[in-house]
Amino acid sequence: MIKQLLKKLKYALRGYDSSEKVTASSEKYYVAGKGTVVYSEAEIINNLLDKSRIIIGSNVHIRGQLLTFAHGGKIWIGDYCYIGRNTYIWSARSIIIGNRVLISHNCNIFDNNTHPISPVQRHEQFKSIITRGHPDRIDLQEKDVVIEDDVLIAANAIILKGVTIGKGAIVSAGSVVTKNIDPFTIVAGNPAQVIRVIPEDERA
Numbered sequence: 001m002i003k004q005l006l007k008k009l010k011y012a013l014r015g016y017d018s019s020e021k022v023t024a025s026s027e028k029y030y031v032a033g034k035g036t037v038v039y040s041e042a043e044i045i046n047n048l049l050d051k052s053r054i055i056i057g058s059n060v061h062i063r064g065q066l067l068t069f070a071h072g073g074k075i076w077i078g079d080y081c082y083i084g085r086n087t088y089i090w091s092a093r094s095i096i097i098g099n100r101v102l103i104s105h106n107c108n109i110f111d112n113n114t115h116p117i118s119p120v121q122r123h124e125q126f127k128s129i130i131t132r133g134h135p136d137r138i139d140l141q142e143k144d145v146v147i148e149d150d151v152l153i154a155a156n157a158i159i160l161k162g163v164t165i166g167k168g169a170i171v172s173a174g175s176v177v178t179k180n181i182d183p184f185t186i187v188a189g190n191p192a193q194v195i196r197v198i199p200e201d202e203r204a
Contacts, residue, residue, distance in 0.1 A: 030066075033058030033079065041085060042066075047134045048073060057081065057099070064088060064103075069112070070134035072142065077101075078149070090114065093142035098149035098167070109147075109159040112140035148183070168203055 029046035035058050038044065042062045046054050047070040054066055057079035064087030066075050073091035077083075078098045084105035089095060092112035103109075116122045116138065128135040143162030147153075151165050154173040165171065166183030176190040184198040 030054035030056060032056040032060070035059040037061050039063045042083075063105075064107075065090075067091070069138075069140070070136045071138050073111075084155070091145075092140050093161075094144045095147075096145070097147045098151070100149055101147055101151045101153075103153045104155040104157075104173075106156045107153055107158070109145060111145045111161045112142040113161070114140065116140065168198065170198070 029049055029051050030044050031051050031054070032038070033056065036056055037060075039062065043065040044054060044062075045065065045067040048068050053068050053073060054075045056062070056077045059079055060077055060081045060083075062083045063085045064083040066083075067088070067090045068075065069090070069092040072093055074094045075089060075091045076096045078101065080099060081097060081101045081103070083089065083103050084107065086105050087103055087107040089109045090112070095109060095111050116125060121138075125135060125138060141161070145159060145161060146164040147159070148165060148167040150168045151171070153159070153171045154175075156174045157171045158176045159165070159171070160176070160178050163177050163180060165177065165181045166185070168184040169181045170186040171177055171181070171192065172186065172188035172195070174190070175188050175192040177187065178191045181187055181192070182194075184203055185194050186196050186198065187193060188195050
């Protein structure tokens with residue numbers, strides 16, 4: 001699935017002009033496919049100023065925030081996805097989201113710690129952000145996040161760094177995902193635990 005998604009997104013990067021394919025104005029530091037809508041309440045913040053770092057597929061609807069840090073980050077989203085209001089997807093390394101993924105409102109997806117462990121370094125990061133912008137050299141202990149096809153992430157869920165969520169899985173409302181989720185399982189809680197496996201006859 002991931003190899004096919006990467007191939008499709010590479011073609012999208014070659015063939016689409018984001019200024020023609022989305023409805024909201026922006027700095028154009030991203031690429032979006034046909035039929036994609038970035039709503040007025042959405043934000044796309046690409047601190048790397050490299051549009052190949054944020055690639056959005058076709059027929060995607062975005063109401064939340066996509067952000068890459070200044071020292072690194074990549075957000076690639078497949079086709080027919082939804083990103084709800086007040087959902088924050090912040091990448092300092094790599095967040096790859098498959099096709100037909102629905103992410104509700106008030107969710108957080110991070111591939112990093114967002115701030116250093118050290119209070120001294122944390123303060124230096126804060127000073128940089130409020131004066132010059134995100135620092136281009138910092139260690140936030142980044143780890144890739146992968147969300148495979150047909151995943152549903154319900155409201156107020158949190159997906160933390162280093163996690164892979166398998167195809168067709170469901171993350172229940174308010175869950176905190178700290179480890180990998182197998183395909184076609186439903187998880188809930190903090191930390192999220194499997195509450196049931198989706199039977200074969202409910203997967204189509």
